[in-house]
Amino acid sequence: MRKICHYISEYMGLLVLAAALLALMFPGMLQGIRPSVINYLLGAVMFGMGLTLNLNDFKVVFSHPKDVLTGCLAQFTIMPLLAFGLSRLFRLDEALALGVVLVGCCPGGTASNVITYLAKGDLALSVGMTGVSTLLAPLLTPLLTWALAGKSIQVDVASMFLSILWVVILPIVAGLLVKWMWPRFTEKATDFLPAFSSVAIAFIVAIIIAANADKLFTSGLVIVLVVMLHNVCGLGLGYVVGWLLGLSYPKRKAISIEVGMQNSGLASSLATIHFAAYPMATIPGALFSVWHNLSGAAVAYLYKNLSANSAECRFLKRKRK
Secondary structure, three states: OHHHHHHHHHOHHHHHHHHHHHHHHOHHHOOOOOOHHHHHHHHHHHHHHHHHOOHHHHHHHHHOHHHHHHHHHHHHHHHHHHHHHHHHHOOOOHHHHHHHHHHHOOOEOOOHHHHHHHOOOOHHHHHHHHHHHHHHHHHHHHHHHHHHHOOOOOOOHHHHHHHHHHHHHHHHHHHHHHHHHOHHHHHHHOOOHHHHHHHHHHHHHHHHHHHOHHHHHHHHHHHHHHHHHHHHHHHHHHHHHHHHOOOOHHHHHHHHHHHHOEOHHHHHHHHHHHOOOOHHHHHHHHHHHHHHHHHHHHHHHHHHHHHHHOHHHHHHHHHHO
16 A cells, blocks of 8 residues: 555656546536635645644755745745746736736645655754745735735635635644644554645646636647746746855755745645635646646756766765775
């Protein structure tokens, strides 16, 4: 069973892609599912993430606050501004532009820690950034969405704040409490959590795509290109920020992945709840969920292989000897 779960988490990108294609080809199978299910699934993923974390993991916030805060600042400036700029550059209609901006204003994605681990990046920094950006999300996500899209679309900041609190923050806290109260149970369960999270994320993507299959065909390749550029530019600029600040290679990888991989499942969930009048606003989040898992797997492979041959790593090896 553990081996099966390992393969599921290892090939999460392919699983998400397969779920998206099946939902696109057979949308009727999932169109009866209520959108509120997405919130429960996302909450379950966040609860699982809480089970894998430890309060000691957040010591990086206090021991190296500059690294974490720098990464979070990059997260909440690069991605929202990229989203806004790309929406204007490609002249997206109001609903699609809102969806792209909403993705850009969300915190780091739940898969970023796994990708950072596979890329041999600084996992502690990744966990710290994910935690801090998630805690900041109830305040910054609604405010940034209002600032970048609020001129033409009304954004209920208070309602969005409560949604993020219920869907993201409370499940993580519940996971931490369960781990503290029943450590033996949690230790056994964590072997299966990456696979569970992978299946849940794939199901979320499938539900969103099935519900918007017709609209997805009419939206054209432009929105696909925008989503890909948003993610790739975020990964690249995140790395550049770490390089300009003189951070170590593992830290650069962590910031790159954290900045580029957004919590797009949360973006789709918020779009479903708060922007029902703009159903196309859920499309960018669904596409981002598919693409960033594929690009994340590719980036992890690239970073891992580059680090093995980099001059920096050879220098460190000599220094240790």
